[in-house]
Amino acid sequence: MNIREVARLAKVSTATVSRTINGSDKVTPETRERVQRAIEELGFYPNTWARALGSGRSSLYGLIISDITNPFFPELVKSFEDIAVQHGQEVLVANTNYDPERMEVCVSRMLQRKVDGVAIMTSEMDPRLITEFQNRDIPLVFLDTGTVQKLTSNILVDYASGIDAAVEHIARLGHTQIAFISGPMVLRSAQVRREAFVGCLKRRGIGADWLEEGNHQVDGGHQAMARLLLREKRPTAVLASNDMTAIGALGAIHERGLSVPEDISIVGFDDIQISAFTQPALTTVRLSRDEIARVAFRALYSIRQDGGKGGEYAVRSTLVVRRSTGRAPRDAAANLQKKTGLVEA
Amino acid sequence: MNIREVARLAKVSTATVSRTINGSDKVTPETRERVQRAIEELGFYPNTWARALGSGRSSLYGLIISDITNPFFPELVKSFEDIAVQHGQEVLVANTNYDPERMEVCVSRMLQRKVDGVAIMTSEMDPRLITEFQNRDIPLVFLDTGTVQKLTSNILVDYASGIDAAVEHIARLGHTQIAFISGPMVLRSAQVRREAFVGCLKRRGIGADWLEEGNHQVDGGHQAMARLLLREKRPTAVLASNDMTAIGALGAIHERGLSVPEDISIVGFDDIQISAFTQPALTTVRLSRDEIARVAFRALYSIRQDGGKGGEYAVRSTLVVRRSTGRAPRDAAANLQKKTGLVEA
DNA sequence: CGAATTCCCGTAAACGCTTACTGAGATTCA
């Protein structure tokens, strides 16, 4: 089943069939009609590869993510796909699993499929692989981790505004002992988030004395929180580098028989769907997947028209207050001193 | 950059390059070596489309799911992909969003890309679309919703065993007022799950008096549970058609100031990752994504060798007991009577 | 040692589509 059979049935040339498929305006309505009927009748679907091969255009965009199991990413994938299909483009999703080796595989897949552009939403990326794309004039867009150059754009997440709002919110509630559970520090994105947090505390003259490292997954948050709880001097509020981590922390706190937000307040980051439904519902900093997806797609899709110069795009983050944050426990200081044996006799 | 340039650099024909790329044994180690060096040097990646076009094989499998936002599916996708790449195959994931129209789009994408087989893990499927695949001799495998025929297999989930174990577990804890929150009843998969539940209760002589319909998402579970709580006669245990629903139910219960499992026990279904980290951790029926993925891939991959006859594969479900289930409240009956005004004076 | 095999490798014809080029008829215009 191919274009020739359609042509035969419609009594036209293959060129005409191709033209009607591609919506060329150089076909009379009548012949177009005839061809379309033939297509229907035969149940013909044009072969994507042959199309791409013939035209040199793939209509395919790559989307590289690091962990499809983290709900942040499926939501991102979904938005990105929606936008892409609206523009008649397709999306090839690749999952690196935080594994540099798999990253290499992903890149080669993209290259082999001659994608028209790649959105790299994963944190770490071998520069060598980046040049592979650049050598082939493939537009790129990074999330946070890129530098703007020819054909490559970067999406800058404004972590500061969200984290600032979170710390402000927490501080207003009387907290002064604020901890942060980061992502894996080998990841640049995790570093950026942590720096934003530390910087924010510094600006307010609060010490950043409780820093723990998680892995951006639930278990890591759980363990990190457990470590925080074992410290002599406990934080009364905890910010997490992402919601999965916060959810893990929530569990660890409950396991110790403490409650949120009465004993400890928790703030997440990302605002994944499930965050609204944890117990208690998570106060978190929202990072709109939809906005990121939209910006990323636009950056890729329009870059060739715009002379190929990359750009920097900003995406805001905003605090969403729910129920996991509350007033600092009044006896926090007392508690602390009791534990450390510094109570005045 | 194409195979010809490589050939030129390596001083061989394009055929030889192609042969070394495909690991043919009809190439001397020396020439192979030479070609490989040329490939390295040029940073050459073979063009997938041309390859598929030339060979007629796509090495591509389709995976159709209904909602990438439901954590069940990303986990399935991940497993399926892992297995596929282990076999040197690729995966094209399509997300229907429960929308029949998008389903059509998904199917046409698969057809256009000439996939070697499709795993249809979504519940509802227009039979017309199925014949599109069958006409083209494309192997299919369904999850629960298919019928075995030439080139098409079906994975039968043994819901009964898991649900039976769940009801047994609940009954042992003294519960007799057991509710079920189903998925959207337009979906066959939701119907199947509900039937398994109702059948199980019947077999035990328990009435299925509390049935509510959710939507397999958190908000639906939340609302359904809210409705259950408003009933005069409240259930003391609730089974949910999937974990997302159960998580929603959990939230609704907490909102009413009740607690799990003291007042009401909850059992989920699927055992998605997050279930281990809810408050309290969810007792649920595990359905192994990994096993489903493995079976599905095998069904597609080997079907042509096996004479093309489809098969029926069974996947078990097993109860995972965590903390959301406990003894039925002793005063359940009393409570009930108080509320309905039937207390003996 | 000559014939029969075997082993590598090159030649060239697909694969199914797109598109530059071409040309026949219809239309416009002076």
Next chain:
DNA sequence: TGAATCTCAGTAAGCGTTTACGGGAATTCG
């Protein structure tokens, strides 16, 4: 009315691979 222009459709040359086929050199065998 004849020339210029325009419209629509066909011809055929790619696009980058794979692979059937063929041939020359090396190997085996009687």
